[in-house]
Amino acid sequence: MSTFSRLGGLLLAAALPLGAQAELPAERIEPSIHAELAAHTRHFAQQIYRVAGNVHSAVGWQLGNVVMIEAPEGLIIVDTGESVSESRKIMAEFRKLSDKPVKAVVYTHFHPDHINGVQAFVSREQVERGEVHIYAHETLLQNVVAQGALVGPILGVRSAYSFGSFLPASDQEGMNAGIGPLAKAEPSSFIAPTVTFGERLDTRIAGLDVQFLHVPSEAPDEIILYLPDNRVLISAEVDQGPTLPNIHTLRGTRFRDPVQWVESLDKLRAYRAEHMVPLHGRPVSGQDKVEEVLRMTRDGIAYIHDQTVRWMNKGLTPDELVEKVKLPPHLAGYTPYLREYYGTVKHSVRQIYNGYLGWFQGDPVALDPTPPRQQAERLIALAGGREKLLLEAGNAYLKGDYQWAAELAGYAIRVDHDDKLAREIKARSFRKLGYASMNINWRNWYLMSAMELEGKLDGDAIRQRSVEMREVFLSPDMVRSFTPQSFLQNWVTRIDPQKAGDLELTLGFSFPDVDEQWALEVRRGVAQLHKGIPEGTELRLSMDKRFMETLLTGEGGLVKGALLGDVKVEGNLLEIRRFLACFDFADEAFGLTLR
Structure with missing residues (x-):
C-alpha cells in the first residue's frame, strides 16, 4: 500500500463519524536515527584512554566514565559508573594496567551514573576498616537522600521516560545517550563518603598531591580534581562532554543556575591545564585545546542565559523566547561540544525563565484557567465536533505538521482517554518527531509517550519499571545512610x-x-x-x-x-x-x- 493511500485512509477515517474504538489503516513507521546522532555513537567506542602517564579514563562501557589515577602507593578511582556489573568489566581492564591496591574513591557528584557502581572497586569492609577513603562534597549525602526519598516516586517514572527504559531493541539499536552509551539501569550499590569538604581541599592521597575544588554546575555538589604534578584536570560534569550541556534535565531537577555554571567553567580555565579528563566523553589534551573547549562551552551557556534574560526584560514569554534565542553559527556548529545531543537551547531557555520569574507569565487568564477537560470540550465544540477536529489533525499529519497534529489529537484524548483514533494520530506524530530528533532526551520522551498512547505501557509495567528505577536512586545500600x-x-x-x-x-x-x-x-x-x-x-x-x-x-x-x-x-x-x-x-x- 502506498504512503498516499495509507494516509488517505487515515483522513477518510477521521472524516467519518466513527466511534471511539475506530481503527486506522495499518501504517508501519520504521525505526530510524537522526544521521548526526547515529554518527555520534562512534564517540563512545569502548577504550581506555591514557593521559599524562598515570591517568586512565574508561570511555564507552557506561553512561559515565570511570577514571583510574595511578599514584605511587595505590590507585584512586574517580566515579564508579551506574552499574556494578559493567564497572567490574572496567576494573578488569584497569587490572591489566596496574595491580596496586585501591586507596581512594572519589564521587564527583550525587547522580546515579557516578556513584552506583562503587562496590565493583571496593568493599564496605575495606572502607569501614579505613583501608580505603571515599571523598565527596559535604552535601552529597543529603542530595542522595533527597533524590531517593523525597521525590523518588515521580523521579523514577520520569527517568524511565528520559532514558527510554521501555523502548524495544529496534528503537535502541545503534543509539547512544548523548553523553555516553545507553545507560544500564541496575539497583545501586553505595558506600557513604568518609572524607568530605566544603569549598576546597588540598591533600595527598597514596603519595600523590591532589587538589579538590567545589564547582556547582550540572549538580550542586559537583567537585573536580586537579593533579599539579602533571597538570591534569578531571573536570567531572562541569564540562559535560561532547554535547551542549543539559542546563535543565527533562526528568526533573532543581534550578541549575547558568551564571554559577559559567563561573565554575572560568575557575577550570584558570588552572591552564595541559590535559582535561571529563566524566563523559573522551579526554582533551594540549593547553590550547583544553582552553578552547572550556571557553566555547562557557560561552555557549552564557549566550543562552544572557540572551534569554535580555529578551525577558523586553517582556517576552517562554513560547516567544524559544523562537528568539538561538545560538550563533560559531557556537551552534562547535562539534561535538555544543551540538544538541543532550541539552537543547529551547528547554534551557524555558528553565532560565522559570528560574528567575516562576510559572506566571503575566496574563491573568493563567491565574485560574478553565480546567483542562472542560477547556478541551469547549474547543472541540468550537471546532465543530470530534470528527472535524480529528480530520484537521489528520490533515496536519499528512502535511508533516506533526506537532500540530499531536496538539489537536490531544484535545480529544483529554475528553476521552480511550479515544483510539486520537491516540493513534498522536502516537504516530510522536514517532515521526522522535525518529527525526537529534536530541536523545526529546527522542526518548516522544517514543515512550507513543508507546503509552499505543497501549504498550500498562499499569503493571509502569509500576514495575518505576520500582526498578527507584532502586537506581534508592537501594538498600543507600538506605543505610x-x-x-x-x-x-x-x-x-x-x-x-x-x-x-x-x-x-x-x-x-x-x-x-x-x-x-x-x-x-x-x-x-x-x-x-x-x-x-x-x-x-x-x-x-x-x-x-x-x-x-x-x-x-x-x-x-x-x-x-x-x-x-x-x-x-x-x-x-x-x-x-x-x-x-x-x-x-x-x-x-x-x-x-x-x-
Missing part, C-alpha cells in the same frame, strides 16, 4: 489531609542504638517534625535504626515489628493506629502522557 531525621522528614509530605483533617496528635520515635529522639505532630492535615519528644507525649514507638532501614526498603512493617518485638509501643494502640492511618505511602501506577 539515612538518618532517623531523613526517614521521618519523608512522612511530612505523605500526610493525607482527608484522613487527618480533624486530628491533633503527636507520636514520639526513639532510636536507642543511635541515641536519637524525634516526634511527629499532626495538626489537622499538617505534619511537623520535632527534634526530641515533647514532655507529656503519651504515644511512643521505640526501634533500632537498623529496623528503621527495613521499613524504608519495604522488608519490614511497624505492625509486624511490634508483634515480633522489634518495635516497642507505649500508649493507646488504637490512637497509634489512627495516627499512622493519616499517612499515604501507597505507590501509584501512572503514565505521563495520557491526561
Whole structure:
C-alpha cells in the first residue's frame, strides 16, 4: 500500500463519524536515527584512554566514565559508573594496567551514573576498616537522600521516560545517550563518603598531591580534581562532554543556575591545564585545546542565559523566547561540544525563565484557567465536533505538521482517554518527531509517550519499571545512610489531609542504638517534625535504626515489628493506629502522557 493511500485512509477515517474504538489503516513507521546522532555513537567506542602517564579514563562501557589515577602507593578511582556489573568489566581492564591496591574513591557528584557502581572497586569492609577513603562534597549525602526519598516516586517514572527504559531493541539499536552509551539501569550499590569538604581541599592521597575544588554546575555538589604534578584536570560534569550541556534535565531537577555554571567553567580555565579528563566523553589534551573547549562551552551557556534574560526584560514569554534565542553559527556548529545531543537551547531557555520569574507569565487568564477537560470540550465544540477536529489533525499529519497534529489529537484524548483514533494520530506524530530528533532526551520522551498512547505501557509495567528505577536512586545500600531525621522528614509530605483533617496528635520515635529522639505532630492535615519528644507525649514507638532501614526498603512493617518485638509501643494502640492511618505511602501506577 502506498504512503498516499495509507494516509488517505487515515483522513477518510477521521472524516467519518466513527466511534471511539475506530481503527486506522495499518501504517508501519520504521525505526530510524537522526544521521548526526547515529554518527555520534562512534564517540563512545569502548577504550581506555591514557593521559599524562598515570591517568586512565574508561570511555564507552557506561553512561559515565570511570577514571583510574595511578599514584605511587595505590590507585584512586574517580566515579564508579551506574552499574556494578559493567564497572567490574572496567576494573578488569584497569587490572591489566596496574595491580596496586585501591586507596581512594572519589564521587564527583550525587547522580546515579557516578556513584552506583562503587562496590565493583571496593568493599564496605575495606572502607569501614579505613583501608580505603571515599571523598565527596559535604552535601552529597543529603542530595542522595533527597533524590531517593523525597521525590523518588515521580523521579523514577520520569527517568524511565528520559532514558527510554521501555523502548524495544529496534528503537535502541545503534543509539547512544548523548553523553555516553545507553545507560544500564541496575539497583545501586553505595558506600557513604568518609572524607568530605566544603569549598576546597588540598591533600595527598597514596603519595600523590591532589587538589579538590567545589564547582556547582550540572549538580550542586559537583567537585573536580586537579593533579599539579602533571597538570591534569578531571573536570567531572562541569564540562559535560561532547554535547551542549543539559542546563535543565527533562526528568526533573532543581534550578541549575547558568551564571554559577559559567563561573565554575572560568575557575577550570584558570588552572591552564595541559590535559582535561571529563566524566563523559573522551579526554582533551594540549593547553590550547583544553582552553578552547572550556571557553566555547562557557560561552555557549552564557549566550543562552544572557540572551534569554535580555529578551525577558523586553517582556517576552517562554513560547516567544524559544523562537528568539538561538545560538550563533560559531557556537551552534562547535562539534561535538555544543551540538544538541543532550541539552537543547529551547528547554534551557524555558528553565532560565522559570528560574528567575516562576510559572506566571503575566496574563491573568493563567491565574485560574478553565480546567483542562472542560477547556478541551469547549474547543472541540468550537471546532465543530470530534470528527472535524480529528480530520484537521489528520490533515496536519499528512502535511508533516506533526506537532500540530499531536496538539489537536490531544484535545480529544483529554475528553476521552480511550479515544483510539486520537491516540493513534498522536502516537504516530510522536514517532515521526522522535525518529527525526537529534536530541536523545526529546527522542526518548516522544517514543515512550507513543508507546503509552499505543497501549504498550500498562499499569503493571509502569509500576514495575518505576520500582526498578527507584532502586537506581534508592537501594538498600543507600538506605543505610539515612538518618532517623531523613526517614521521618519523608512522612511530612505523605500526610493525607482527608484522613487527618480533624486530628491533633503527636507520636514520639526513639532510636536507642543511635541515641536519637524525634516526634511527629499532626495538626489537622499538617505534619511537623520535632527534634526530641515533647514532655507529656503519651504515644511512643521505640526501634533500632537498623529496623528503621527495613521499613524504608519495604522488608519490614511497624505492625509486624511490634508483634515480633522489634518495635516497642507505649500508649493507646488504637490512637497509634489512627495516627499512622493519616499517612499515604501507597505507590501509584501512572503514565505521563495520557491526561
